[in-house]
Amino acid sequence: MSEQIKKFMYINRRAPYGTIYAWESLEVVLIGAAFDQDVSLAFMDDGVYQLIKGQDTSEVDMKNFSPTYQALGDYDVTKLFVEKESLEERGLTLEDLMPLTYEDEDDDWAEKASIRLVSRAELADILEQQDVIFSF
Amino acid sequence: MSTLHTVNKSPFEKSSMESCLAYAKAGSSVLLYEDGIYGAIKGTTVAEKVTAKNGVNFYVLGPDLKARGVSEDKVVDGIEIVDYAKFVTLAAENDKVQAWV
Numbered sequence: 001m002s003e004q005i006k007k008f009m010y011i012n013r014r015a016p017y018g019t020i021y022a023w024e025s026l027e028v029v030l031i032g033a034a035f036d037q038d039v040s041l042a043f044m045d046d047g048v049y050q051l052i053k054g055q056d057t058s059e060v061d062m063k064n065f066s067p068t069y070q071a072l073g074d075y076d077v078t079k080l081f082v083e084k085e086s087l088e089e090r091g092l093t094l095e096d097l098m099p100l101t102y103e104d105e106d107d108d109w110a111e112k113a114s115i116r117l118v119s120r121a122e123l124a125d126i127l128e129q130q131d132v133i134f135s136f
Numbered sequence: 137m138s139t140l141h142t143v144n145k146s147p148f149e150k151s152s153m154e155s156c157l158a159y160a161k162a163g164s165s166v167l168l169y170e171d172g173i174y175g176a177i178k179g180t181t182v183a184e185k186v187t188a189k190n191g192v193n194f195y196v197l198g199p200d201l202k203a204r205g206v207s208e209d210k211v212v213d214g215i216e217i218v219d220y221a222k223f224v225t226l227a228a229e230n231d232k233v234q235a236w237v
Contacts, residue, residue: 015146017203018171046146049174052205059199066205090148091179091210 006131007038012047014136017062022050025136026068033075040130041072042123044083047136048090051082051115053098066098073102073114080114083123139164140230143172144237147182152236154185159234162191165226167218169197173204176211183212197223 010029014021033039043051050066057064072080080100087093100114118126127133141160147153153168153175160166168176175182176196186194194215201208201217208217218226227233 015149015171015174015204017200018144018146046149046171046174049146049204054207055203055205057203060203062203064203089180090174091177091183096205 005036005038007040007129008032008132008134009040009042009127009130010134010136011042011044011127012050012136013045015046015049016055016066017057017060021136022047023063023065025134026065028134028136029072029077030068030075033072033077036076039077040079040081040126041077042081042083042127044086044120044123046086046090048082048086048092048097051080051097051100052092053096069098070100073100078102078104078112078114079116081116081118081123081126083120084117085120087117137232138230140226140233141166142233142235143168143175144170144235146171147175153182156236157185157189160189160192165193165195165230167195167197167223167226168215169200169223173197173200173206176201176215177206178210178212186212187214195222195226 012025016022055064055066101111102114103109104112141156143153143156145152173196195218196215198217198219
């Protein structure tokens with residue numbers, strides 16, 4: 001069987017703790033990372049809330065899974081597209097998000113930003129190029 | 137008759153908060169918690185509706201802000217940040233609770 005690399009996109013549109021979607025998405029992304037595909041994540045609508053820095057669940061008795069996003073780079077998940085319009089509508093900027101990075105093995109392990117701020121139109125083009133889309 | 141209205145859904149995903157604001161009468165209270173806390177962040181169209189609502193007391197649950205990484209300085213002026221004990225007090229002080237789930 002020929003090894004064909006496909007473009008996998010995971011779309012995140014839910015806030016992190018009110019429902020299980022965000023956590024489930026992370027689980028599936030980490031499992032999927034074992035299959036050596038070209039993986040991207042998109043954060044739009046309430047999904048942008050997943051990446052807010054400084055999450056502290058100590059007073060609500062839930063697991064804070066936000067540190068896991070920083071580990072994605074170690075699994076070669078290095079493209080996190082964040083939709084600009086969704087951030088702005090919610091009173092947020094890039095500075096409100098976790099400074100996620102990865103080490104680029106093709107560039108002497110230089111540390112680079114994983115989050116790529118894109119417009120709705122740009123993200124639409126990126127989605128158009130995907131082979132498989134998972135929705136959360 | 138005073139009512140405590142509670143909203144626990146994101147105003148950007150569901151219409152719970154919008155309906156709550158449309159129904160809440162002067163003298164009543166609105167408490168935002170869980171994903172409802174996103175309605176308390178400054179600089180949004182939702183925040184404008186909260187600010188425009190006169191005679192209603194607004195509260196937001198601090199532990200849910202903290203869990204979601206929303207710092208207190210991002211909360212709309214006029215919305216009081218409360219803890220679980222105050223949530224209970226509000227429920228007890230009002231004649232009834234209406235949950236906009």
